[in-house]
Amino acid sequence: MRLATLHDGSKDGRLVVVSPDGTACAPAPVATLQQALEQWTEIEPVLRAVDRFGEALDPMAIMAPLPRAWQWLDGSAFQSHGDLMDAVLGITKPKTDLPLMYQGTSDRFYGPTDDVRFNDESLGIDFEGEFGVIVDAVPMGTSAADAMAHIRLVVQINDWSLRTLAGPEMKTGFGWIQAKPPCGMAPFAVTPDELGDGWRNGRVCLTLNVDWNGKRFGAANGEPMGHGFHELVAHAARTRDLVAGTVIGSGTVSNPNFREVGSSCIAERRGIEVLDQGEPKTAFMTFGDTVRMEAVDAVGRAPFGALQQTVVRA
Numbered sequence: 001m002r003l004a005t006l007h008d009g010s011k012d013g014r015l016v017v018v019s020p021d022g023t024a025c026a027p028a029p030v031a032t033l034q035q036a037l038e039q040w041t042e043i044e045p046v047l048r049a050v051d052r053f054g055e056a057l058d059p060m061a062i063m064a065p066l067p068r069a070w071q072w073l074d075g076s077a078f079q080s081h082g083d084l085m086d087a088v089l090g091i092t093k094p095k096t097d098l099p100l101m102y103q104g105t106s107d108r109f110y111g112p113t114d115d116v117r118f119n120d121e122s123l124g125i126d127f128e129g130e131f132g133v134i135v136d137a138v139p140m141g142t143s144a145a146d147a148m149a150h151i152r153l154v155v156q157i158n159d160w161s162l163r164t165l166a167g168p169e170m171k172t173g174f175g176w177i178q179a180k181p182p183c184g185m186a187p188f189a190v191t192p193d194e195l196g197d198g199w200r201n202g203r204v205c206l207t208l209n210v211d212w213n214g215k216r217f218g219a220a221n222g223e224p225m226g227h228g229f230h231e232l233v234a235h236a237a238r239t240r241d242l243v244a245g246t247v248i249g250s251g252t253v254s255n256p257n258f259r260e261v262g263s264s265c266i267a268e269r270r271g272i273e274v275l276d277q278g279e280p281k282t283a284f285m286t287f288g289d290t291v292r293m294e295a296v297d298a299v300g301r302a303p304f305g306a307l308q309q310t311v312v313r314a
Contacts, residue, residue: 084271124163202228
């Protein structure tokens with residue numbers, strides 16, 4: 001099952017069920033995705049029963065599936081990405097077996113075709129392609145095994161970053177504020193079963209194609225996550241209840257053979273250049289640049305739809 005949120009003049013939009021071919025939709029029995037998540041056990045069967053899609057789906061009318069959330073927690077679950085970022089930022093982290101995670105801004109998620117506003121090109125504007133899950137209410141102390149049942153939807157995310165600010169903020173020991181503006185989401189939130197064999201061991205085992213200004217930049221696969229999403233959920237819930245609608249990210253999708261498959265963010269490419277050439281060569285984004293992200297399965301199907309955003313001056 002695939003769900004989308006359409007513009008209706010409100011901040012949260014209106015929820016619709018999307019047809020199997022992604023071209024039409026039908027009204028959901030509740031107004032918003034947040035409402036659905038808060039009563040998921042009762043609402044899910046009703047959503048799945050929808051089989052008539054009489055409304056054409058206008059791609060330009062689609063908001064983020066969850067336009068604003070109570071909580072956004074982003075992990076860094078791909079070791080190859082973490083190693084490259086440490087090389088770029090000059091950071092030495094203590095060794096740990098625990099997932100890495102921070103809490104970011106959640107009061108807005110950009111829609112899949114929204115222009116993304118920045119006030120200064122010199123801040124190192126960067127995209128980051130990743131996957132995420134949206135949970136129902138998760139009790140404090142939930143185990144990783146039990147957390148799997150709380151993962152209700154899977155999404156594709158562009159986690160925008162300002163790299164010039166990231167290093168100094170990380171080194172303060174407090175974390176990111178200015179370096180992490182709102183993220184973007186691809187059009188459709190999908191139930192895990194919609195991914196078929198692409199959902200294994202709490203991981204999105206799809207290839208994330210990333211194009212920058214029309215040229216292929218990366219095609220990494222989500223399977224090599226060091227911690228599955230169920231483990232990330234359990235980590236987040238260790239000392240707190242997670243409210244329904246909490247979004248948890250995988251961190252930038254990255255593969256150990258990054259020289260062959262490319263990268264899901266510019267900073268990672270710069271890390272490769274540091275390792276191979278002694279210094280970064282690739283510049284960050286400028287106003288007018290466009291990034292497109294689309295996760296595909298083995299037969300080229302894109303369950304989340306495509307996210308395409310342009311950087312503009314605020």
